[in-house]
Amino acid sequence: GTLPVMYHCCKQLCCCFVGLFEGLDSCPYCNEPRYDSHGHPCATFHYLPLILCLKALFADKKTCKQLLYRMHYKSNPGKISDIFDSLHYQRFQGCNVRIEDVVFDHLFFNQDTDITIGLSADSVCSFKNCKLTC
Numbered sequence: 001g002t003l004p005v006m007y008h009c010c011k012q013l014c015c016c017f018v019g020l021f022e023g024l025d026s027c028p029y030c031n032e033p034r035y036d037s038h039g040h041p042c043a044t045f046h047y048l049p050l051i052l053c054l055k056a057l058f059a060d061k062k063t064c065k066q067l068l069y070r071m072h073y074k075s076n077p078g079k080i081s082d083i084f085d086s087l088h089y090q091r092f093q094g095c096n097v098r099i100e101d102v103v104f105d106h107l108f109f110n111q112d113t114d115i116t117i118g119l120s121a122d123s124v125c126s127f128k129n130c131k132l133t134c
Helices: 050-059 061-067 086-090
Strands: 005-008 044-047 096-099 101-105
Touching: 050 061
Parallel strands: none
Antiparallel strands: 005 044, 096 101
């Protein structure tokens, strides 16, 4: 199965002790201790890495077949029945992947196993200090 990754976080939810904060023993915002008197973290945040979740989905035969939906989908010109009919999707399809100024050799939506992921956060943040943690 897919196991979550555990991160230590401030018990007041000010920050997660990763990156620049990884070596700290107290919160840089509220000074709450990272560990209790027994050396255990005062609070933890559990995270399921996206790549591990996607691998688990492709490992299941039934789910894998469903994930290949995009590969078999046939678009009807002039009719939008699916996200794959949208102009935005079609503009990217077959174009080289580009991140900022770096253009990669691989193409968007070129492989049968490519997945389109939509994200809607709606101002949700796991920690109080969203400017620095989200």
